[in-house]
Amino acid sequence: MRDEDFGTIRIKLEEVIQQSSLSKNKVAQLSQTQRGQLNHYCKGDIQRIDLAILSRLCYALDCRVEDVLEYIPPQTKNSI
Template identity: 30%
Template sequence: MQVNIKLNSVLEERKISARELSRMTGVRHPSISDMCNNSIKQLPLASLAKICEALDCDIPDILELKKEPS
């Protein structure tokens, strides 16, 4: 199983840039950029909570669990 971060598509739907989300949440822009590129190695729960609060969404709107192909 693999965790997929869908933040980039959520931001595109809402027409919000990663830089604007960084301003809204106080989460560093490079961290948001890594989340958008699905390349972050560790996702601090506090950052995830701030993002969900700013976007008025729930964790499953940002993260999904995908099965890896066999």
């Protein structure tokens, strides 16, 4: 089976940052995350989510994990 058969995870960090009153630089500073790494998360350009970084981002943005991540089910249900 392919990963797509199980759906995908969409990272909505860029949207959460835009809705906040914080700049990306401030979010990077508050979350003690490098700006380049923050940009990768904003673009969804990561393979594995670092839970420590995710928790620091949620702390800096005063949000919940489900505000940042969204599960998108597959188009068709597979029988496993």
